[in-house]
Amino acid sequence: MNSKMIILKTDEEIEFMREANRLVGMTLGELSKHIKPGITTLELDRIAEEFIRDHGAIPTFLGYGGFPNSICTSVNDHIVHGIPNNIPLKDGDIISVDCGTKLRGFCGDSAYTFCVGEVDEKVKDLLRVTKESLYKGIESAKAEGRIGDIGSTIQEYCEKRGYSVVRELVGHGIGREMHEAPEVPNYGRRGTGPKISNGMCIAIEPMINMGGKKVVFESDGWTVRTKDRKPSAHFEHTIAIRNGKADILSTFEFIKETN
Template sequence: MVSLKQMINLKTEEEIEIIRENNLLVSKTLAEVAKHIRPGVTTLALDAIAEQYIRDNGAVPGFLGYQGYPNSLCVSVNDTVVHGIPSKYELREGDIVSIDCGTYYKGFYGDSAYTFEVGEVNPEVKKLLEVTKESLLKGIAYAIEGNRVGDISAAVQHHAEANGFSVVREMVGHGLGKSMHEEPEVPNYGSRGRGPKLQTGMVLCIEPMINLGKKQIYMERDGWTIRTSDRKPSAHFELAVAIRKGEADILSTFKFIEEVLEEKRR
């Protein structure tokens, strides 16, 4: 039996820089998509914009064809938690939409996600988005050498549940590198001091998936789309980090997205 420690691929500084390049491209792709999010746009149109942008920048979409996935983005609207397949669905005023994007460049992957508001959303849903993003940042604060995966998980869970929301159990964060999903898994719930020890050279995707209602989910017949069982909204934010001493090195960023959103508000 192979130990978990052997399965975790530690990256060199050069490899981390390539993963950073990927994640910055993912971040810029999400910002490009953000420019076009409005009522009336189809999720398939957003997918086409992302694919073109990724290819124009010398990379290939990391999700397209991955385990048979048919598109470049996962576009998850309202009660879809993750892995929503782009379609002719037209976004509507008051929707929320999680856009999850990946790239493949120089032999490595990038992966990040952001949940957007479409026009004016319900205040309770707006709070769900804020708390989910805060949960991500609280988890990242524990992504440092010497801690354990469970420290990240517990921080995410505590903040989400303290604000009255529920944490999806079955879908988790993951390692990132030459494969899209590597060890270790990074759950969004758990106990401090448990799980694999964090070491410099590990690259993790931390990605809270937080529900407005109950934590239970189910998969659609398409084999991809994950929805909340009570059909209430779910939010999803994801950043990639490299483990360091003292403070996590965040490889992707929401800066470009939030600049676009600020411009759109003006």
């Protein structure tokens, strides 16, 4: 099979994906109870893995391409793919937690950037705009449209507010595999890219920087951070295109807002 082929899902498959994605949302909700100054990201990783396995699923990130943990934990200027460690979170930090599950043969994938204790208002604004841009991007995902419509919407929304969009990392198709075609950039031009069709399932995940868009890939082979060391935010939902528009399969409803 051509690895670039977009695999459209049946209604039944989409419901299986909804279950996997709901579990991701529940896992993020469980973690939200523990995210406070003093906890380490390795402790969060342990909580997540146990929670996922207790619900009959497997953490898809664990071992993926050699990744050593069940969640990605990216703090402050780290954009994505941060490896959990023993450094305690501090008051004023932000942390993106990216989580994936596989349940009954289908994958779920979602991410949320949390505040740790009292966070600077300017940083909270970055989080708010990034999260809003995710929902704007989702609204623009319509059958007969193009993938470029999503990225263009996110890019315009964030750049108008003075933020920059990461170019090197993108959203993706999802289904039986965590990463499928097509790639879903958070920038671009309307009317370009693959056509959006009913049955398409994609993960949309804006990665938005407070400073410039340039990134650095750290020597651990995973962590990506901002070149200027300014904060970055990351939010992600998995969606399916049904009846011409986006149906959000993942959920933030379980996350307890700490601020």
